[in-house]
Amino acid sequence: NAGVTQTPKFQVLKTGQSMTLQCAQDMNHEYMSWYRQDPGMGLRLIHYSVGAGITDQGEVPNGYNVSRSTTEDFPLRLLSAAPSQTSVYFCASRKGQGWEQYFGPGTRLTVT
Amino acid sequence: AQSVSQHNHHVILSEAASLELGCNYSYGGTVNLFWYVQYPGQHLQLLLKYFSGDPLVKGIKGFEAEFIKSKFSFNLRKPSVQWSDTAEYFCAVTGLHYSGGGADGLTFGKGTHLIIQP
Numbered sequence: 001n002a003g004v005t006q007t008p009k010f011q012v013l014k015t016g017q018s019m020t021l022q023c024a025q026d027m028n029h030e031y032m033s034w035y036r037q038d039p040g041m042g043l044r045l046i047h048y049s050v051g052a053g054i055t056d057q058g059e060v061p062n063g064y065n066v067s068r069s070t071t072e073d074f075p076l077r078l079l080s081a082a083p084s085q086t087s088v089y090f091c092a093s094r095k096g097q098g099w100e101q102y103f104g105p106g107t108r109l110t111v112t
Numbered sequence: 113a114q115s116v117s118q119h120n121h122h123v124i125l126s127e128a129a130s131l132e133l134g135c136n137y138s139y140g141g142t143v144n145l146f147w148y149v150q151y152p153g154q155h156l157q158l159l160l161k162y163f164s165g166d167p168l169v170k171g172i173k174g175f176e177a178e179f180i181k182s183k184f185s186f187n188l189r190k191p192s193v194q195w196s197d198t199a200e201y202f203c204a205v206t207g208l209h210y211s212g213g214g215a216d217g218l219t220f221g222k223g224t225h226l227i228i229q230p
Contacts, residue, residue, distance in 0.1 A: 033216050042222035043156075043202070050216070058216065090155060097217050098144045098163070098206055103155040 001026050004104035006091050012110045013081040021076040021107050023091030031094045032074040033058070033101070034066065036087040043090070049074055081111045114139040116205050118221035125193055126229050133188040133224050135203035145186040146204040147177055150223075156202060162186065173197070198228045 007022045025032065033048040045058030049068040063085060065077040074093075078085060091104040119134040137143065147159040160171025167179040177188045186203060203221040 031216060033218075043220045045216060048216035056216075092156075094218070100146055100158050100161050101148075101156075101204070101218055103157070105155050 003027065004091055004093055004102050006089075006104035006107050008107060009105065010108050012112065013078070014112055015081060015083060017081050019078050019081065021078070021089055021091075021109075023074045023076065023104060024072050025074075025091075025093040025102070026072065027093065027095070027102065028071060029093035029095050029102070030071070031096060031099075032068065033092045034064070034074070034076045035090045035092065036060065036085075037090060037106075038087050046076065046089075078109075083111045085109065086111045114143075114205060114207060114219045116203055116219050116221040118201075118203055118224050120224050121222065122225045122227070124227045124229065127195055128192050131188070131190040131193045131197070131226070133201055133203075133226070135186045135188065135221060137184050137186065137203075137205040137219075139184075139205060139207055141207050143205050143207055145177075145179060146206075147171065147175070147186070147188050148202040148204060148220075150200040150202065152199070159188070159201070193226075193228050195228045195230050198226060200225050 004025045030051050034046040035043040044060045046064050047066040049055045052068050052071050055066050068074050089107045092101045094101045115138045117136045145162040148156040149159045150156045160169050162169045162179045170176045175190050179186050200223045202223045206218040
């Protein structure tokens with residue numbers, strides 16, 4: 001199994017640009033989540049999904065959209081990038097409610 | 113709503129010192145508990161987990177944690193740390209039933225940054 005994969009690893013955007021961060025898992029996990037990690041702030045949940053076709057907002061959803069058309073894929077869309085979205089983004093998945101989370105390698109995004 | 117508190121944000125130790133990182137949670141029901149480690153520049157990896165049974169759980173790289181239900185605690189320990197243990201450590205808790213409401217049911221602490229000096 002490849003586990004959780006993310007692309008790209010690094011990205012630089014200009015303010016106002018849009019882009020999609022890709023996330024895929026091959027473990028048939030129901031739950032998938034997107035986090036951002038900023039110095040001193042720990043992990044903050046952006047959006048999550050508890051199954052294909054079901055998504056919900058997390059702690060910091062503004063400026064981001066998600067969809068979950070398949071069990072495997074959970075892309076994160078930045079609608080109009082802002083410098084405040086400069087961060088490291090992690091996608092994660094888990095089998096179900098009580099199970100451990102598996103994390104992808106992360107995407108380091110810089111918005112200028 | 114559940115919450116997780118990690119008492120120490122930064123810990124500096126010398127090699128061979130003993131380590132204990134505190135983690136307390138608040139949640140009204142049965143929980144599963146986790147410790148994750150994030151080495152510099154890498155993603156989070158599972159260090160150990162507690163689901164049920166023996167409250168003293170052993171993980172990778174000589175780490176262990178003890179679940180004390182009466183204290184709502186799940187402290188991480190290692191008898192003798194190495195320079196390679198320098199990393200950020202996250203405690204996490206999840207209830208067994210999804211409750212929705214804008215959270216995916218898995219709550220992380222803010223993390224403890226551990227620096228081991230050679």
